[in-house]
Amino acid sequence: MNYFRAVKDNAARQLMLGITIFGICFLVIIGISLFTKALPIIKEKNLWILLTTGDWRPFKGDFGFLPFILSTVYVSLIAIALALPLSLLTSIYLNTYSSSKVRKFFQPFIDVLSGIPSVIYGVWGTLTIVPFIAKYVAPRFVEYSSGYSMMAGGIVLAVMILPLLISILLEVFQAIPQEMTDASLQLGATKWQTIKKVMLKKSFPGIIAAIVLSVSRAFGETIAVLMVCGNFAQIPLNLFDSCYPLPALIANNYGEMMSMPSYESALMLAAFLLFLIIVLFNAISRITLVQIEKRFYM
Amino acid sequence: MILSALIIIAVLLFIVGTVVYKGLPSLSWDMITKLPGGGFYLGKEGGVLNAIIGSFYIVGGALLISILLSIPVVMYINFYLQKNSLFANITRFCFDILFGIPSIVFGAFGFALMVYLGIRASLMGGILTVAMLIMPIMMRSLDEVARMLPRDLPDALLSLGSTKFEMTRVIVRQIMPGVITAVILALGRGIGDAATVLFTAGYTDNIPTSLGQPAATLPLSIFFQLGSPIEEVQNRAYASAVILTIIILLLSFAARYFSSKYSKNKI
Numbered sequence: 311m312n313y314f315r316a317v318k319d320n321a322a323r324q325l326m327l328g329i330t331i332f333g334i335c336f337l338v339i340i341g342i343s344l345f346t347k348a349l350p351i352i353k354e355k356n357l358w359i360l361l362t363t364g365d366w367r368p369f370k371g372d373f374g375f376l377p378f379i380l381s382t383v384y385v386s387l388i389a390i391a392l393a394l395p396l397s398l399l400t401s402i403y404l405n406t407y408s409s410s411k412v413r414k415f416f417q418p419f420i421d422v423l424s425g426i427p428s429v430i431y432g433v434w435g436t437l438t439i440v441p442f443i444a445k446y447v448a449p450r451f452v453e454y455s456s457g458y459s460m461m462a463g464g465i466v467l468a469v470m471i472l473p474l475l476i477s478i479l480l481e482v483f484q485a486i487p488q489e490m491t492d493a494s495l496q497l498g499a500t501k502w503q504t505i506k507k508v509m510l511k512k513s514f515p516g517i518i519a520a521i522v523l524s525v526s527r528a529f530g531e532t533i534a535v536l537m538v539c540g541n542f543a544q545i546p547l548n549l550f551d552s553c554y555p556l557p558a559l560i561a562n563n564y565g566e567m568m569s570m571p572s573y574e575s576a577l578m579l580a581a582f583l584l585f586l587i588i589v590l591f592n593a594i595s596r597i598t599l600v601q602i603e604k605r606f607y608m
Numbered sequence: 609m610i611l612s613a614l615i616i617i618a619v620l621l622f623i624v625g626t627v628v629y630k631g632l633p634s635l636s637w638d639m640i641t642k643l644p645g646g647g648f649y650l651g652k653e654g655g656v657l658n659a660i661i662g663s664f665y666i667v668g669g670a671l672l673i674s675i676l677l678s679i680p681v682v683m684y685i686n687f688y689l690q691k692n693s694l695f696a697n698i699t700r701f702c703f704d705i706l707f708g709i710p711s712i713v714f715g716a717f718g719f720a721l722m723v724y725l726g727i728r729a730s731l732m733g734g735i736l737t738v739a740m741l742i743m744p745i746m747m748r749s750l751d752e753v754a755r756m757l758p759r760d761l762p763d764a765l766l767s768l769g770s771t772k773f774e775m776t777r778v779i780v781r782q783i784m785p786g787v788i789t790a791v792i793l794a795l796g797r798g799i800g801d802a803a804t805v806l807f808t809a810g811y812t813d814n815i816p817t818s819l820g821q822p823a824a825t826l827p828l829s830i831f832f833q834l835g836s837p838i839e840e841v842q843n844r845a846y847a848s849a850v851i852l853t854i855i856i857l858l859l860s861f862a863a864r865y866f867s868s869k870y871s872k873n874k875i
Binding site: 329407438 | 611623716743
């Protein structure tokens with residue numbers, strides 16, 4: 311009887327270990343399979359040329375990723391530029407000024423905001439942001455804009471990354487030891503001075519990590535940007551030009567181009583680029599965050 | 609600063625408000641109880657029952673797979689390995705990164721995998737891809753719960769002579785409320801995601817009856833209806849968006865309820 315229990319225990323242990331290792335390998339599997347799919351196009355054309363030219367004519371065999379890469383980067387930068395001040399102020403407020411009651415009251419809002427599916431954000435964007443830009447904002451600066459623009463994408467993305475940004479920033483601020491802020495306050499510094507000189511300084515790496523994480527979230531957003539960005543393969547020149555981020559490119563064309571191997575391979579390259587950038591960004595910021603936790607909890 | 613906090617609350621209310629305001633007039637009982645009829649996409653009658661059911665089928669299957677995979681992982685790294693073991697931390701790290709991978713990449717990978725295995729766009733493909741998407745969420749939130757569990761419990765079980773496997777069965781029961789919360793969170797994420805199912809699940813006007821058939825999903829149904837030039841169909845997209853929002857809000861409240869219930873019972 312006991313022998314049987316030991317065998318069962320051992321079998322379960324091996325099985326669990328196997329599943330765990332599979333989970334870890336999964337990351338590598340995704341990377342490798344996307345890369346092998348992307349390999350034909352890299353072999354056919356120079357990778358450098360693919361990444362730095364702007365001509366996108368798949369039926370003639372021109373695959374220049376520059377417009378898509380630039381669109382992705384611009385949209386994400388707009389999003390973070392809009393979202394960072396808001397979320398920084400909010401999380402400082404929640405962490406230092408507000409009572410715990412306010413914090414408890416606020417938490418569900420962040421949860422719901424992070425739970426809303428991206429397609430809903432897309433609907434909201436097309437209903438409000440896009441017409442608003444087309445009617446009121448764009449005419450002041452450019453002659454014509456449909457509203458489906460980089461700016462619309464940036465605003466919608468900014469709202470989408472707010473909850474992530476706030477919750478990481480809150481965690482980062484909470485990792486600062488109480489004694490440190492207490493000491494500063496005791497020496498006669500005002501709350502604002504303490505925030506500026508102690509909190510922000512101490513949590514600087516954490517803030518950077520939070521930014522990097524949210525930027526990588528913004529990079530990968532698909533449906534919402536697909537709905538508000540306009541999807542026109544050109545290098546966007548101003549805020550009101552329509553743009554075409556990488557995920558939207560993949561989503562729009564996948565499945566239609568099965569007949570053209572080089573087209574498919576090019577889209578796989580797009581997916582691989584996204585994967586690579588996001589894994590790198592995530593790895594760096596996660597390591598920073600873990601280190602912060604360690605430093606303060608010693 | 610209070611202003612910025614208020615802005616955020618206002619934005620949320622604005623989003624939900626806009627969607628509800630636009631969608632409510634076209635929301636009717638038919639929307640949630642009927643399949644799309646003939647000419648549905650031209651503005652004739654019908655509903656999005658196919659998408660609602662399809663979404664739940666896909667997410668249900670994906671949840672099942674991800675629970676079956678993530679509970680062993682969580683048990684292994686928390687209770688089989690020593691505390692603070694390097695391997696456990698590497699595992700957590702990998703799942704954190706997987707959590708950050710955008711759904712479109714999972715979608716592309718899932719599609720490539722399906723082509724390789726020879727599966728057409730189907731319920732099966734959708735389930736597998738969504739499972740990839742929600743497994744990291746499940747695993748990380750279960751891990752948080754498992755880490756909060758007092759160490760005395762496993763110690764007591766082991767000292768009574770149970771094997772580690774028998775111990776995990778008690779522990780799983782102990783963290784059940786946490787499992788439910790994790791399931792609800794993953795459900796919300798899975799139901800709202802469109803990019804993963806875009807290539808893998810296909811789209812259909814019927815309710816799938818087997819794993820090999822394509823399945824419609826709610827986010828995609830919104831997306832396709834919104835792309836139509838006919839106003840009636842667009843209005844219906846808004847109504848579908850209201851349905852999806854209500855589902856998400858309900859799930860979010862449910863998660864909140866269960867997690868608060870759990871924290872009350874904490875030892």
